[in-house]
Amino acid sequence: MLNRRRFLMSTAAAAGAAGFAGLHLSPAFAEGAPQIQIFVPAAPGGGWDQTGRTMDQVLRSEKLISGSQITNVGGAGGTVGLPQFINQWNGKGNSLMVAGMVMVGAIIANKAANNLTQVTPIARLTGEFEALVVPAESPFKTAADFVAALKADPTKVPVAGGSAGGSDHILFGLIAKTVGVPATNLSYVPFAGGGEALSALLGNQVAAGISGFGEFSEQIKAGALRLLAISADKRQDGIDAPTLKEAGIDVELFNWRGVFAPPGVSDADKAAMITLIESMAKSDAWATECKNRNWTPILLTGDDYAKFVTEDTARIEAILKDLGLA
């Protein structure tokens, strides 16, 4: 369906501007390069969709594929699309689904019938580490101040972030658990989008905020927000803040995104797909895109990736139980 729409739009566009129509329809042909299908279990525009479209762009510009077709089936954190990918795309060796930590959380919270053990892990591609921030006027100067207030009375420290059970909420739960505050006492204020949470912080409506670092980076630069800590594994260039671990909170979290092949693909297809993704991840074009979008490349492929998904699922399930969401 999307293809038809893209086609229609390209045609409309062509009427106005020469050369535009070729954009979607005639990808540069490379000798012998395969055609792939990308399944995005989310509506156009979000993180998974951008991952899929950036992959398509980089793979084509690196002449690793001759073209790709992107299908979006959005809804409920990916749990609407997942069963479709499992049932209808079974055995299609040239296909990939974009997914990530958010889907792991949604599967658990929605008690979905299908899960990620039913698809074939290909590679973890990127991660976004999270940031703990406070408004510029806040009395909290360090992560320790924040933790002290949280320990004193968690109900007096409202924290804004993304939707309930999402990566921001999970990180807040993990922080509380590590410092010994019961997760059920937390005052977490979920917002639908990053923009709304951000405005609650800028308007001084909440005590602190947790979200992807990219959501806050410009406000931090402008001095409207103070960065207390980041959830990365190590200090980041150009970011003047400790990791949570350095700040004495033993938590590390990447909101990771990766790709999976459908169930029932041959070993040869799986190996070929891993090789393709590895070549893409090594390219300069991919590195540039990651830099522009605040994505940290954290490539992990095949069996290592499968093991990681299993471990992360267990960790997320435990914390969602603590938060009363699973």
Next chain:
Amino acid sequence: METLGHLAHGFSVAFTPVNLLWCLLGTTLGTAIGVLPGLGPALTIALLLPITYQVAPEASFILFAGIYYGAMYGGSTTSILLNTPGESATIVTALEGNKMARSGRGGAALATSAIGSFVAGTIGTMGVAFLAPVVVKFALAFGPAEYFSLMVLAFITVSAVLGSSSVRGLTSLFAGFVIGMIGVDLQTGQPRFTFGMTELLDGVDVIIAAVGLFAVGETLYMASRRYAGKDEIVPLRGSLYMTSAEWGRSWKPWLRGAAIGFPIGAMPAGGAEIPTFLSYAIEKKLSKHKEEFGTVGAIEGVAGPEAANNASAAGVLVPMLTLGLPTSATAAIMLSAFQSYGINPGPLLLTTQGDLVWGLIASLFIANVILVILNLPLIGLWVRLLKIPAPQLYAGILVFATVGTYGISQSPVDLVILYLLGAAGFLMRRFDFPTAPVIIGMILGPLAETQFRRAMTISNGDWSVFYKHPLSLTLLTLAFIGLVGPHIWAYVEHRRRRGPEHVPGDA
């Protein structure tokens, strides 16, 4: 003035032939997708994001801005002609607009909406250029408590659309609340009223509900009356465009609509729907032709909401350009386009990317002019749709509604919901329940609930936030005046008229 200099520079960026062409392309595309119920500007821009790899940033933002403004124009066309809102911000337009079209004044309704959109869009864009820093400060002062109080005010004012019987109107409103509750509760992550269906976890799309209740319900009703009455095709009455009386009745609603729409659009949780409700209620209160509301269609009820939704579209750009805050789906996707260019949208955007931002603002002015030029001549074409005999026209509406709904997320479940709501709309029409309050309940109910619970979470269960915050108190006071004011006024009038009998000796 410094701003004027920037703006002049912006126009020099936007006025190159290539960029004008992008603007024309964007506005045309935007008008087209605005007409279709399933395709919104957010989706369209998301699908066009790959062009950011090919063209200069100025060109792609001019294209996107054209699509954004164009969709706001296009959405009203189907609302008025077919009672099938293309965008959620044009649902209110259908109320009076479609009534006008049925009584032969479709051309005037389309004209007042196009010109009103132009006037309000231009005022709103001027607001973006000159008032952005002031407005954004005001907008950020709105926290959950203030939003909740704003919702209370909106609830009081929407009594204007409840229809003649409050019991029936309230029944519809509460039905809307229930439909609005369907899906995952944002505050706790728990599913409500989903009956174990994954497809319902994200709730019922308000466009599907509006198309189902208005268009499908109406079609079924017409089909059921087919042999009961005559085939009603109302010829065009009067001039194709607006008469001078209609101009006189339109200009004030345009200005009021713009004044309501722009600041609310600039609020991070304001949206485009609430200002249209508020504008409609105010116009109904102030109109000298109250008898036309809900019967033959009052032009004020089209002019005001249409102006409000276009001004709010401009308002949305204020937090986006000054703070990098995306407050609507479209703004969020435009911001991700900034990132494809390695530009990080944020509070420093205006200083670091002045060319781009001012070029964008200038192109919004141009887009508005192009849109009004594009849309006015089309009116003559559009109104011919109304000359199609009823059976064919309604069959066409049904096909259009079905295809559009399927286009939203290619989900067959959406189609089932569409027809269930269509059947409900038919029954409501048959038994004289108004359908508009259902949609209002669907939009306002969950918003009010979310903001209320957020406010209570932040205050740790302390109710005083609603009256201790000055802004919130002001809004609640306004709501209270709106609720009891008319009664007191009626009482005072009553006393005054009877006054002389009770005041002996008065000359």
